[in-house]
Amino acid sequence: MDIAVFSAKPYDRQFLDAANADRRHRLKYFDDPLNAETVDLAAGHRGICVFVNDVADAPVLEALARGGTQLVALRCTGFNNVDLQAAADLGIKVVRVVDYSPNSVAEHAVALLMAVNRKVHRAYNRTRDFNFALDGLMGFDLCGKTVAVIGTGKIGRVFARIMLGFGCNVIGYDAYRSPEFEALGARYADAGEIGANADIVSLHCPLTPQTYHIIGAQTLARAKRGSLLINTSRGGLVDTEAVIDALKSGQLGGLAIDVYEQEAGVFFRDLSGTIVDDDVLQRLMTFPNVIVTGHQAFLTREAVSTICETTLRSITEFETGQPLTNEITAVMERKP
Structure with a gap:
């Protein structure tokens, strides 16, 4: 499956490549964050992978849908940067990393x-x-x-x-x-x-x-x-x-x-x-x-490894038509 990975830092590439070794998804890395100016980079990719400061608001999601994107995979827990209702209206699935470290x-x-x-x-x-x-x-x-x-x-x-x-x-x-x-x-x-x-x-x-x-x-x-x-x-x-x-x-x-x-x-x-x-x-x-400090609290070997493994597992679930274990929706309620 073709995946556009935004805001990709060297450690993202290292750990995503390791998690992808047996899955063989086609990961294309972009240093740029996802936003209205960069969204065209995702054209032709069935899925995208984004981080905390990437923007997936309604206009960006509409552009993603026009380019053929059907999955947004967050390699983080928070999802305040994604318009979940717009994603649902466009038929785009959204997954996240519920628990890493x-x-x-x-x-x-x-x-x-x-x-x-x-x-x-x-x-x-x-x-x-x-x-x-x-x-x-x-x-x-x-x-x-x-x-x-x-x-x-x-x-x-x-x-x-x-x-x-x-x-x-x-x-x-x-x-x-x-x-x-x-x-x-x-x-x-x-x-x-x-x-x-x-x-x-x-x-x-x-x-x-x-x-x-x-x-x-x-x-x-x-x-x-x-x-x-x-x-x-x-x-x-x-x-x-x-x-x-x-x-x-x-x-x-x-x-x-x-x-x-x-x-x-x-x-x-x-x-x-x-x-x-x-x-x-x-x-x-x-x-x-x-x-x-510059949003580094998550940055341990154990956490990043789990984040990347969970993200690639979610992408594989989507590609193979399995239930999405870590899907989030517009009606999702926060649990303790």
Whole structure:
């Protein structure tokens, strides 16, 4: 089956080729992301394979359908970048990777938390210049602190388990309560309690119309002063302008993010030799208590291998007329 693979990085090619060795699909790789300007590259391909910042809105899907595309395979879990209703109307099937490695993302969230709390990024830069002074590097013990987990699916539960191992008090918030989360020794709390008591807030929920800017000016105003915010889920969960104001006032004590709401034109690219035309991101990067990584939380050998294997399996299911194990539809309901 002919597949156009968009936003293909070297690691994508390596692991997709390995997963495809026995399946023999014809994969054509494109460095470019999928959008209205690049959609014609997919013409003649029965399927396409896309990632988190590729655009599969109604106009793009219509162009894909005209070119003969019948399958959109997401090599990620989130699907907020796909117009599922338009896909259904056009008869295009959509599949995703439901589960790859919750450990990879949860562990990266912990790494970000430890780094921003203990000022590891600042210490690293200092010692590279042989500056071993400790002023300004003080953090706090995690043991005994209250950690709020927003979104208690698989990733959120792994993160919660790790935080419990540190001796933290873990509270959660989710529209769908998970018995597994409570079985860990964590408990659910309302938004008011989270705002008043959480020393650390970590986001692990999907981006939906209901969760868009779930962290905004009002949320931050109710937060415990000096608390830390971690986001390894989706950039649109956080109102970046509001976060900047909270950082400036000291209401927010630190921020560590692996995602950014306007990341599509920036992340997964080397812009070190250019001037980035994003004033909000430029302002954010000036704060000493902010860490930004470029959507790398998923990037472990185990996770990428599973992502590629699952994606190729879904493509084979489609080609051979089997039920699509990981299909998503416009009427799909989120499960805990």
